[in-house]
Amino acid sequence: MSEHNFSENKPKLPSHIAYSVEEGKDEKNHWQKIGAAWPTKGGGLSLKLNAIPMDGRIALRSREELERMRAQRQNGQEPAQSQEQQIAQKP
Numbered sequence: 001m002s003e004h005n006f007s008e009n010k011p012k013l014p015s016h017i018a019y020s021v022e023e024g025k026d027e028k029n030h031w032q033k034i035g036a037a038w039p040t041k042g043g044g045l046s047l048k049l050n051a052i053p054m055d056g057r058i059a060l061r062s063r064e065e066l067e068r069m070r071a072q073r074q075n076g077q078e079p080a081q082s083q084e085q086q087i088a089q090k091p
Helices: 063-074 083-089
Strands: 016-022 030-039 045-049 059-062
Touching: 016 045, 016 063, 059 063
Parallel strands: none
Antiparallel strands: 016 030, 016 059, 030 045
């Protein structure tokens, strides 16, 4: 028998959400939630996917970033661009 105390192993909220991003018309991309990631003791991430994108591209967003973007939208502000979006727009 294992000596683990299951009350100590309560599931924690994921630190990141995984999305499949599909380019859409009118410069609007379609984001589909496909999984989540949790930090590991070794400093990495443990990823659980419910689907795998056909193109293999997965975008990870931190919960903090998603909450900040949601708050900006609620305040009528356009969310700030991510680092990935800023790099993609450079000539």
